[in-house]
Amino acid sequence: MSERPAVARRSAPGDPSPAVRNLAEWFRQLDRLMRAARAYGADHASVCQGRVRAIEDLCEALRYHAPLVLRISPLEIFLRDELLVHSPQQGDESDGLEMEQRLPFLMYRDGVRGLTLPASTTEADVTVLVDAMIALALGFPADEDLYTWLWEASLEHIRVDAASLAESLAQQRIELDTPQGMEGSPLEPDAVEDWRCPAVGVDAQGAWESLEIEMVTERAPVAARLRNAESRAFAEEGEAFLRSVMAADPCEATRDALSMAALTWLSGAVGRCELDAAERAERLLRELDPELMRSGPSLRSLLMALDHGALSERLEELDAARTRQFFELSVRLGSPAIELIVGLMARAGKPRLRAAATTALAYICNDEPHWLAPFLRDSRWHVVRNIVFVLGQIGGAEAGKLLAGPARHLDARVRRAVVTALAQTPQPQRIPLLLAQLECTDTAMLASVLTMLARENDPRVAPMLLHLIDAADFETRPDEVKLALLGTLGDVADDAVIPALHAMLNKGGWFARRTMERTAAARTLARIGSAEALHALHESSHSSAEAVRTACLEALHTARAA
Amino acid sequence: MSLSQPPTDDQIKEHGLQIATRFVALLRTGRSYAVGNLAFTRQLEHMLQVLEPLAAATGSVELIDFDGDLYVNGARLPLRTTIARQLEQLQQELALRGLAGIAFHEGLPANELEGFMRYFLSSEMYKGAELVNACATQGLRYIVPALQVAAQAQAVHSVLPAGSPSPSPTEYLAAVHAYEQALAGARLLLARGRLSAGVQLRHAKRVAQPLVDAAVAGQPLNAALAWVRRAPTPAWTHALHVALVAIATAERMGCPRRILAQVGVAALLHDTGHEAMAGSGSPSTWTPEERALIAQHPTQGMRRIAASSPFDRTTLFAMQVAMTHHAGQDAPLAEPSASSAEHVALVAIADAYVTLLAACDPTALTLTPYETLGRVLGPLSGRFSAPLRAALVEAVGVHPPGQMVRLDDGSVARVLANTPGLPTDPYVELLTEPSGRVRDDAGQGAITLLPEGRAIARALPLNEWPVFSQAA
Incomplete structure (x- = not known):
């Protein structure tokens, strides 16, 4: 990666230094690696290869450019005074990342303000740094962030400059001021003497001497157990502890607290796509709060707060079985998971994930379609379209009621979805909405509407069609629209529309010419086929205008042939 | 030129x-x-x-x-x-x-x-x-x-608490500096109501961080215990002292940085269930209602942590510690799991030592730091395994900071700190000459290692402590 050693000079004043050029390339490489990790997980072959390459390249860059003194701001990363990672320019969507997903923001958010990599930086240190970045992409548990991860890893040479604790708390909008009058007040509790003091003790010196002998054999296994605490299975231990507490103290307050623990465990596992852990937490939560009566609102907010973009990227790369596992879990969670699923659906780039999300929503909202109502006001047309699709899947009167709003949506794609969805709604709700769509200029959608209306046996359809045909702007409509309207009229109309069709047929008097409307009016009369309609045709077939006569004779001929 | x-x-x-x-x-x-x-x-x-x-x-x-x-x-x-x-x-x-x-x-x-x-x-x-x-x-x-x-x-001066000894051994100063940093963090983080205001356990790790760094570097963190007084102290100060002793003890057991951080966080939050108790913490002043509240503090603390922190490894450990750190003393509602019992005991032994060290109940015995350690190693020893007790001694010293001792030449000194792992080789402040004459620099905090060839003859009981130093 390194293009030349540090002795290289800039080609011109103002150009970035070789170190900046090399490091900027390395950060782009890191960015790609993090995206791959987010999508495929840390164990994927491409991520493992990218990780090795990133470590090698940074070690190589350090050989030429050390020490690297990086300064992190929320938008940019500087190598000393030179800009290394730029903030996105206005309108620059090239990296496809939102501000909150970009590396400078993630590092700054996690309290890292600077990194110093001296020449003595070892490959082990660089490995820790790259692994920390991959973990950052995947999302840390709540007790970790990038800074604490790096600190716990005991970096040998890399120095990490951190935000102060006060700054970190302020960043999280945690109120640090002591309320006025609370300072030193009795409300600030003193330490409580909760260990009973034994009346007599032993001589500490003597006790220590005997301990020195005793501990020689005992110490090693205890120390090993303490050191290896990290290898304990958190999920099993956590579940067992929460269950034991619940069994020992099954009061409401404890149940509430443990429900909250299970909730946060569940949402954290969902956020990191750890589905087995999430299912375990869900089972536990159901034991504590079977109907999610207490936990529902909290669960909803926790799931809403997850990074839906990152999660959808991850889900898109999971195999079908894991995707199914995720959405089955979501369906089990019910209404608190709706926002999460809609968020995933909104971010989904692949149809498979969208289909899974809409199916899950249909299951969850089957009995309560109004839960979807808030999303019909979403500013993103594709979200509204997909929700309309879900309402179509659910069907029924309540879903039909909800479709009235999107039927007036500005985007034709949403209205088209509404027309399709209306097929599953009761006729009394469906007809007015379909009739309202007749005014549209979208030929394909109008065809769908007319097809649906032609199947309806509703007295409101024919007058509406006739009204459209009689309207002043009918002439200006495309021919295929005119034909479709007249054709449908033939399917649904009765004798009431004959005078109007007769007038259309004879329009123009002596000077009538052969027009598409005239022909269509004659054919429609023939399709009505009643005695009165045929009489109107026969009468017009004696018209003085040749165009009228021809249209009538053709229509009568067609009617006879049929 | x-x-x-x-x-x-x-x-x-x-x-x-x-x-x-x-x-x-x-x-x-x-x-x-x-x-x-x-x-x-x-x-x-x-x-x-x-x-x-x-x-x-x-x-x-x-x-x-x-x-x-x-x-x-x-x-x-x-x-x-x-x-x-x-x-x-x-x-x-x-x-x-x-x-x-x-x-x-x-x-x-x-x-x-x-x-x-x-x-x-x-x-x-x-x-x-x-x-x-x-x-x-x-x-x-x-x-x-x-x-x-x-x-x-x-x-130099920013790292020294008021009345602290003049700087000489670098490691001693570094340890005091680490304690000061942690003290500032604990004050910020553990003030009343902060836990439910969105403070997360990764923030608590930041408080424990200077203590862990000092412990890993082999600095005598226990120096801070020399200033522990038998007087009412804010709960967060007690929590910090327990964290300090627990981290130093865990370090002596060879725990890595990540475990030390978890132990530190759990120790900082171990008494969070006491938040319901406002005012004095002396048993002789408790009303029956307060006694009931105190008996409930492990459960209250566990509930408070569960309700305010996302459930992960550190939270689980903090909940276990809060719930079971008095295991064996009073009947707890739940016992720690076998795999974490030793970790809980790390915090419990530190809590026992620090609580007895700072106890100020007028009706109870007034103990020296040495006698306090003797209580933990003696009557309370059944609750803690021998390796843990040994690690505690290695962490605070046989003659813990604040203890007055008579050296084998007859002079009197005050223990200021103990180097971790060398529990019988403390930093001291010499107070009297072997003749018994009070040294000119006594009470000035002139820190020194035990003079070459000298050893501690015995720890002085409270009634033998030089009067000027008691006042100090």
Whole structure:
């Protein structure tokens, strides 16, 4: 990666230094690696290869450019005074990342303000740094962030400059001021003497001497157990502890607290796509709060707060079985998971994930379609379209009621979805909405509407069609629209529309010419086929205008042939 | 330009002016061009050229800003109108970085000067001690930035609590500094209601961090216990002291940094269930309602942690510790799991020691730190395994900080700290001569290791403590 050693000079004043050029390339490489990790997980072959390459390249860059003194701001990363990672320019969507997903923001958010990599930086240190970045992409548990991860890893040479604790708390909008009058007040509790003091003790010196002998054999296994605490299975231990507490103290307050623990465990596992852990937490939560009566609102907010973009990227790369596992879990969670699923659906780039999300929503909202109502006001047309699709899947009167709003949506794609969805709604709700769509200029959608209306046996359809045909702007409509309207009229109309069709047929008097409307009016009369309609045709077939006569004779001929 | 051996004052002044102006030019170029740029490198070479003769003649060039004037090797640079602004800028640049001056030694290579300038130019990042440390870390031997006297003094005094001993052993000072940092963090984080205001356990890790770093570095963290008084203290101070002892004990058991951090966090939160208790913590003043509340504090604490922190490994451990740290003393609602019982015991033994050390109930016994340790190692020993008790002794010392001892020559000393792992070899403050005469510096906190050849004969019970030190 390194293009030349540090002795290289800039080609011109103002150009970035070789170190900046090399490091900027390395950060782009890191960015790609993090995206791959987010999508495929840390164990994927491409991520493992990218990780090795990133470590090698940074070690190589350090050989030429050390020490690297990086300064992190929320938008940019500087190598000393030179800009290394730029903030996105206005309108620059090239990296496809939102501000909150970009590396400078993630590092700054996690309290890292600077990194110093001296020449003595070892490959082990660089490995820790790259692994920390991959973990950052995947999302840390709540007790970790990038800074604490790096600190716990005991970096040998890399120095990490951190935000102060006060700054970190302020960043999280945690109120640090002591309320006025609370300072030193009795409300600030003193330490409580909760260990009973034994009346007599032993001589500490003597006790220590005997301990020195005793501990020689005992110490090693205890120390090993303490050191290896990290290898304990958190999920099993956590579940067992929460269950034991619940069994020992099954009061409401404890149940509430443990429900909250299970909730946060569940949402954290969902956020990191750890589905087995999430299912375990869900089972536990159901034991504590079977109907999610207490936990529902909290669960909803926790799931809403997850990074839906990152999660959808991850889900898109999971195999079908894991995707199914995720959405089955979501369906089990019910209404608190709706926002999460809609968020995933909104971010989904692949149809498979969208289909899974809409199916899950249909299951969850089957009995309560109004839960979807808030999303019909979403500013993103594709979200509204997909929700309309879900309402179509659910069907029924309540879903039909909800479709009235999107039927007036500005985007034709949403209205088209509404027309399709209306097929599953009761006729009394469906007809007015379909009739309202007749005014549209979208030929394909109008065809769908007319097809649906032609199947309806509703007295409101024919007058509406006739009204459209009689309207002043009918002439200006495309021919295929005119034909479709007249054709449908033939399917649904009765004798009431004959005078109007007769007038259309004879329009123009002596000077009538052969027009598409005239022909269509004659054919429609023939399709009505009643005695009165045929009489109107026969009468017009004696018209003085040749165009009228021809249209009538053709229509009568067609009617006879049929 | 060649110089006489040794150079005269006038020669030094003339050279000094050139060095100062060249240095300013180098700084200005560094603002416009990055280090490594050709323009900057030329200025760097010019700087080296003007430094070389004087450094060769005197061994080093010391550029010092003192009392409003610039000095080079002790000679005050004359003020000339043509270069007054440059000299003023140089003084400002030094002041900005909290530096009194810079020493350039003979044989200064170009790459070292370039390396120094990288840090010097990053004035927003490297100031004062940070700049000095960065240069030292990079192994710069030929350039030595010097801190301002005020900054030096501040750096030393800021780490010392009021009435603490004067600095001598570096590790002792570093441990006290770590304690001060953690104290500030604990005050910020553990104040009433903060836990439910969105504070997360990764923030609590930041409080434990200086203590863990000090423990891993082998610093005598227990020094802070020398100031523990038998008086009501805020709950967060107690929590911090428990964290300090628990971390030091866990470190003696060989726990890695990650586990130490978890132990520290759990110790900081172990008594969070006591938040319901406002006011005095002395058992003799408790009402029956308060006694009931206190009996419930493990459960309350566990609930509070569960309700306020996302459930993960650290939270689980903190909940277990809060719930079961009195296991064996009162009937707890749940026992710690077998796999975490030892971790819980780490915090419990620290809690027992610190609580008894600071107990101020007027109806109870008043114990010395040595006697307090004797209670934990004796009557309470059934609750803690032998390795844990041994680790506690290694962490706080056989004669814990604050204990008065008589040495084998008859003199009296106060234990100030114990080096971890050397529980019988404390830092002390000598209070009396072997003859019994009170030393002139007694009570001033003059810290020293146990004098060569001397050993502690016995720990003094409270009634034998010298009166002046009790008052102190």
